[in-house]
Amino acid sequence: xxxxxxxxxxxxxxxxxxxxxxxxxxxxxxxxxxxxxxxxxxxxxxxxxxxxxxxxxxxxxxxxxxxxxxxxxxxxxxxxxxxxxxxxxxxxxxxxxxxxxxxxxxxxxxxxxxxxxxxxxxxxxxxxxxxxxxxxxxxxxxxxxxxxxxxxxxxxxxxxxxxxxxxxxxxxxxxxxxxxxxxxxxxxxxxxxxxxxxxxxxxxxxxxxxxxxxxxxxxxxxx
Amino acid sequence: xxxxxxxxxxxxxxxxxxxxxxxxxxxxxxxxxxxxxxxxxxxxxxxxxxxxxxxxxxxxxxxxxxxxxxxxxxxxxxxxxxxxxxxxxxxxxxxxxxxxxxxxxxxxxxxxxxxxxxxxxxxxxxxxxxxxxxxxxxxxxxxxxxxxxxxxxxxxxxxxxxxxxxxxxxxxxxxxxxxxxxxxxxxxxxxxxxxxxxxxxxxxxxxxxxxxxxxxxxxxxxxxxxxxxxxxxxxxxxxxxxxxxxxxxxxxxxxxxxxxxxxxxxxxxxxxxxxxxxxxxxxxxxxxxxxxxxxxxxxxxxxxxxxxxxxxxxxxxxxxxxxxxxxxxxxxxxxxxxxxxxxxxxxxxxxxxxxxxxxxxxxxxxxxxxxxxxxxxxxxxxxxxxxxxxxxxxxx
Numbered sequence: 001x002x003x004x005x006x007x008x009x010x011x012x013x014x015x016x017x018x019x020x021x022x023x024x025x026x027x028x029x030x031x032x033x034x035x036x037x038x039x040x041x042x043x044x045x046x047x048x049x050x051x052x053x054x055x056x057x058x059x060x061x062x063x064x065x066x067x068x069x070x071x072x073x074x075x076x077x078x079x080x081x082x083x084x085x086x087x088x089x090x091x092x093x094x095x096x097x098x099x100x101x102x103x104x105x106x107x108x109x110x111x112x113x114x115x116x117x118x119x120x121x122x123x124x125x126x127x128x129x130x131x132x133x134x135x136x137x138x139x140x141x142x143x144x145x146x147x148x149x150x151x152x153x154x155x156x157x158x159x160x161x162x163x164x165x166x167x168x169x170x171x172x173x174x175x176x177x178x179x180x181x182x183x184x185x186x187x188x189x190x191x192x193x194x195x196x197x198x199x200x201x202x203x204x205x206x207x208x209x210x211x212x213x214x215x216x217x218x219x220x221x222x223x
Numbered sequence: 224x225x226x227x228x229x230x231x232x233x234x235x236x237x238x239x240x241x242x243x244x245x246x247x248x249x250x251x252x253x254x255x256x257x258x259x260x261x262x263x264x265x266x267x268x269x270x271x272x273x274x275x276x277x278x279x280x281x282x283x284x285x286x287x288x289x290x291x292x293x294x295x296x297x298x299x300x301x302x303x304x305x306x307x308x309x310x311x312x313x314x315x316x317x318x319x320x321x322x323x324x325x326x327x328x329x330x331x332x333x334x335x336x337x338x339x340x341x342x343x344x345x346x347x348x349x350x351x352x353x354x355x356x357x358x359x360x361x362x363x364x365x366x367x368x369x370x371x372x373x374x375x376x377x378x379x380x381x382x383x384x385x386x387x388x389x390x391x392x393x394x395x396x397x398x399x400x401x402x403x404x405x406x407x408x409x410x411x412x413x414x415x416x417x418x419x420x421x422x423x424x425x426x427x428x429x430x431x432x433x434x435x436x437x438x439x440x441x442x443x444x445x446x447x448x449x450x451x452x453x454x455x456x457x458x459x460x461x462x463x464x465x466x467x468x469x470x471x472x473x474x475x476x477x478x479x480x481x482x483x484x485x486x487x488x489x490x491x492x493x494x495x496x497x498x499x500x501x502x503x504x505x506x507x508x509x510x511x512x513x514x515x516x517x518x519x520x521x522x523x524x525x526x527x528x529x530x531x532x533x534x535x536x537x538x539x540x541x542x543x544x545x546x547x548x549x550x551x552x553x554x555x556x557x558x559x560x561x562x563x564x565x566x567x568x569x570x571x572x573x574x575x576x577x578x579x580x581x582x583x584x585x586x587x588x589x590x591x592x593x594x595x596x597x598x599x600x601x602x603x604x605x606x607x608x609x610x611x612x613x614x615x616x617x618x619x
Contacts, residue, residue: 035337080387081383081384113394113395114386115384133335137397
C-alpha cells in the first residue's frame with residue numbers, strides 16, 4: 001500500500017516535467033506557412049471544407065541520417081544559412097467534411113534576387129493538383145506566377161521528378177518534367193530554383209506522409 | 224510505520240474527484256498568477272529593450288502624430304512626412320548632442336508577395352554614425368557598407384531568412400527594379416532590427432528620388448545633458464516634432480498599467496475562488512470524518528496532531544496545484560504571447576511573457592500561503608472536536 005502511495009506521489013512531478021517538456025517544444029520556430037491558411041486552403045483546394053496544420057522536421061523524424069537520405073534522393077546537398085536540418089515544415093491536411101482529400105506543403109528556396117516560397121497541392125496519391133509561388137522576388141515574377149506556368153505541373157508526381165537532375169538543371173529527354181517550359185529564358189536561375197524547391201517539397205512529403213511510397217522509383221546517381 | 228504525510232495523502236485519495244477538482248482550481252489560479260506576473264515583467268523588459276536598442280534617446284521627425292510616428296518607428300514602419308537633411312546639421316551643432324544619425328524609410332509594393340501583394344520597407348542609414356550608435360549589432364556574415372552611396376544592403380536576420388539571402392547575394396527592390404548587393408547579415412537581436420533591410424542613406428535617397436529628405440533623426444544626448452531642457456530647445460525647430468523615447472515608454476506603460484489593474488483584479492478573484500474552494504473541500508472532508516477524528520483523539524491524538532494532519536492535507540492540495548499551474552503557465556507561455564500579440568498588435572518585440580525562477584518561487588510562496596491560510600479554519604475545527612460527541616453524533 002505504501003509503495004502504491006509513493007508511486008502516486010512520484011507521478012505528480014513526472015506529469016509536471018512532461019508539461020515543461022511540451023513548453024520547450026512550443027518554443028520552436030515555424031517555417032514556410034501559408035499567409036492566410038483559411039483563405040489559401042479554400043482557394044488552392046476547391047471543394048475543401050477544412051484543414052489541419054501539422055509541424056514536422058527532419059531533425060525530429062530521423063536526424064542526420066534522414067537528411068543524408070533526402071539529399072541523396074534530391075541529388076544535391078542542403079546548403080546555406082537557412083536550408084538546415086532543423087527547419088520546421090508546415091503540412092496542411094485538407095478535409096472535405098470528415099474525409100481527408102489531400103495535402104498542401106510549402107518550402108523556402110533560394111532564388112536569384114530573393115526568397116521563393118514553393119507550395120504544392122497534392123491528392124492522397126501524391127499527384128500534384130496545383131502549384132503555387134506564395135512569394136517570388138524576381139524580375140520575371142509576373143510570368144512565373146502566371147497560372148499557365150503552374151498548370152504544367154498538374155498531374156505529375158515525385159516519380160516524374162526523379163528524372164530531373166537539380167545539379168545540372170536537366171531532365172531526361174523522354175520525361176514529363178522535360179516538357180515543362182521556362183516562360184522567360186532570362187529567369188533560368190529562378191526557374192531552376194522553382195524545380196529544385198518542388199522536387200525537395202515532394203521528397204519531404206513522401207518521407208513525412210506517404211511512407212516513402214515513391215522511393216521505389218528512385219535510382220541513385222550511377223545506379 | 225506509516226507517517227503523517229502518507230496518512231494525509233491517503234485521506235485525499237479517498238475522494239479523488241473532489242481533491243482533483245480542488246487541485247485544478249488552485250492550478251488555474253497559479254497559472255493566471257504566473258502568466259500575469261510573467262507578462263508584467265516581460266512587457267516592460269521587451270519595451271525597454273526595444274527602446275534601448277534604438278541606440279538613441281530622442282527622435283526628431285517631421286510634424287504629425289507623435290505617438291503614431293513613434294509606434295511606426297518601433298515597428299520599423301515608415302514615417303508620415305519628410306523633413307530636410309539640413310535639420311540634422313542644426314541638431315548636430317547643439318552642445319547637448321553627442322551623436323546624430325539621419326534616417327530615411329521608404330517602402331515599395333511587391334505584387335509577387337502573397338496572393339495580393341505586399342510591402343517591403345527599406346531603411347536608409349548613415350554609414351558613419353548609425354553603426355556606432357548600434358554598436359551592439361553583431362554580424363552573422365559580412366560587414367557594414369563599403370561606400371556611403373553604394374547599392375549595398377545589410378539585412379536583419381529575419382529579413383535575410385525570408386529572402387534567403389547571404390553575404391554576396393543580390394537583392395532586388397521590386398518596384399524600382401534596382402539590384403543591391405548583400406554585404407552583411409546581422410545576428411538575431413529579438414528587436415525590430417531583425418526584420419529590417421538597411422541601405423546607405425544616400426543610396427535610398429537616390430533610388431527613391433528623395434534627395435536631402437529624411438523621415439527621422441536619431442539623437443544620442445550627452446550623459447551630463449539635461450534631456451528635458453534639450454527637448455524644449457528641439458521643439459523650437461520649425462516643422463518638426465520631438466519624440467523622447469522615455470516619454471513614449473512612460474505613455475505606453477501608463478496605457479498598459481490600466482489594463483494591468485483589470486487583469487490583476489481578475490487574478491485576485493481567481494486566488495480568492497481557489498481559497499474558498501480549498502476551505503470548502505477540507506471543511507467537508509473534516510465534517511465527513513468526524514467519527515474518525517473522534518476515534519483518533521480517543522486513542523491519544525492531541526488537538527495539535529489533528530490540526531497538523533488537516534493542515535498538511537491542505538498544503539498537499541495547494542503545492543500540487545501550484546506545480547501543475549506553474550508548469551501549465553510555462554507550457555502555454557508562447558501561446559499566451561501569441562494571444563497578447565493579437566490583442567496588442569503594437570506590442571514590443573521579444574519575449575512578452577518572461578517566467579523566471581524567482582517568479583516560480585514567488586508563485587509557490589503565494590500558493591503555500593494560500594494553503595496555510597485556507598487550512599487554518601478547517602484544521603482548527605477538526606482539532607477542537609470532542610471525541611465522544613463526535614463518535615456519538617455519527618452513530619445516532
